[in-house]
Amino acid sequence: MRTVAVVGASLAGLSAARSLRKQGYDGRLVVIGDELHRPYDRPPLSKEFLAGSLAEADLALEPDTENLRAQWLLGVRAVGLDGPQRAVRLADGSEVRADGVVIATGAAARTLPGTDGLAGVHTLRTLDDARALRDELTLGGRLVVIGGGFIGAEVASTAYALGLDVTVVEAAPTPLAGPLGETMGGIVSALHADHGVRLLCGVGVKGLSGESRVDAVLLEDGRSVPADIVVVGVGARPCVEWLAGSGIELDDGVKCGADGRTSLAGVVAVGDCASWYDPRAGLHRRVEHWTGARERPDAAVTALLAGGMVEPSAPRPPYFWSDQYGVKIQFAGHAAGADSVTIEEGARDDRNVLAVYRRSGHPIAVLGMNQPRLFMRWRKQLAAAA
Numbered sequence: 001m002r003t004v005a006v007v008g009a010s011l012a013g014l015s016a017a018r019s020l021r022k023q024g025y026d027g028r029l030v031v032i033g034d035e036l037h038r039p040y041d042r043p044p045l046s047k048e049f050l051a052g053s054l055a056e057a058d059l060a061l062e063p064d065t066e067n068l069r070a071q072w073l074l075g076v077r078a079v080g081l082d083g084p085q086r087a088v089r090l091a092d093g094s095e096v097r098a099d100g101v102v103i104a105t106g107a108a109a110r111t112l113p114g115t116d117g118l119a120g121v122h123t124l125r126t127l128d129d130a131r132a133l134r135d136e137l138t139l140g141g142r143l144v145v146i147g148g149g150f151i152g153a154e155v156a157s158t159a160y161a162l163g164l165d166v167t168v169v170e171a172a173p174t175p176l177a178g179p180l181g182e183t184m185g186g187i188v189s190a191l192h193a194d195h196g197v198r199l200l201c202g203v204g205v206k207g208l209s210g211e212s213r214v215d216a217v218l219l220e221d222g223r224s225v226p227a228d229i230v231v232v233g234v235g236a237r238p239c240v241e242w243l244a245g246s247g248i249e250l251d252d253g254v255k256c257g258a259d260g261r262t263s264l265a266g267v268v269a270v271g272d273c274a275s276w277y278d279p280r281a282g283l284h285r286r287v288e289h290w291t292g293a294r295e296r297p298d299a300a301v302t303a304l305l306a307g308g309m310v311e312p313s314a315p316r317p318p319y320f321w322s323d324q325y326g327v328k329i330q331f332a333g334h335a336a337g338a339d340s341v342t343i344e345e346g347a348r349d350d351r352n353v354l355a356v357y358r359r360s361g362h363p364i365a366v367l368g369m370n371q372p373r374l375f376m377r378w379r380k381q382l383a384a385a386a
Helices: 011-022 127-137 150-161 182-194 290-306 372-385
Strands: 003-007 028-033 071-074 078-082 087-090 095-097 100-103 107-109 142-146 165-170 198-201 205-209 216-219 224-226 229-232 236-238 267-269 274-278 283-286 319-324 327-333 340-345 354-359 362-369
Touching (some): 003 011, 003 095, 127 150, 127 229, 142 150, 150 165, 150 182, 150 319, 267 290, 290 319, 327 372
Parallel strands (some): 003 100, 028 071, 100 267
Antiparallel strands (some): 107 236, 216 224
16 A cells, blocks of 8 residues: 555544554555644543643643654545545545545534524534633533533533533433443432532423523423523534445444444544444444544554455453543443343442443443442453453
């Protein structure tokens, strides 16, 4: 290969570029990103950066001594891919022709219809998003977070620490029931009530009110929740619309094999936009976590450089963490499919538990709340079993 194009300049794209050089690729390397910023770390955006305890320079993912000998095209969006030619078309009218392509375009935050142009309404996905929200939070007031997932919970925790009046609205009966299951989702989301943050569950949002600026969140049951600031945290959609007509199979992201290979030769996908095949579960799924964006590009690059001639190994069980109200939450594996969950260490009321998820008696996932040492032992066991 003489040229490899990496489309996406966040963690997954940077990890792929690093892996290419680490695995001996010495040709032309082009990294394309739609943001003007160099690669930065996203997890702190909803926590330390939002709280003002971490500066922008601290988010940088590249040390000053790193030189990937790459051509960086930043602030330009990919708008199409000529599959047979492996030519990436850019919004400025130019194109990058390559022998190999790594798709790492990530995901974009979902928004609420009808909120465009309404001041005080935010999503949180990018550095620019975090800058705008941080500026508003410093003014104080009433914050309503729509969505009780991890991003919403972290924003609520940060805003609570900053002294804001916080309400979280969650459409599901139990927040975090999807990734953690109902039992442990209920225990983790109880952190809101522990700290005086209002949690309204089982009710959807009908809309927002306000002329030029939001002043309330209107619920489907008729209630109105006053708001000076609203954060919409209702998930993300994979950024794959630019691949329409390319010949690459799409299904809730870029459909990939267990090593990141797509349906088009010479093209792999990594990060939040990639739906990898999980041989243990027998299905495709996207893993939208920092660790996956860091680790999986190694396997994808190996497959790209070898032309698919290397047998892929099963990916490690996904791992993610969250910091809320001073509690460190860690999770590894998949809660879906578990037929039991048991608390094996700690006390649920103290929010310091270690819980193990099992299917037919075999551990398939583990959750820790302020149990980092014991959690890491269980995480290693899960990886070894996989």
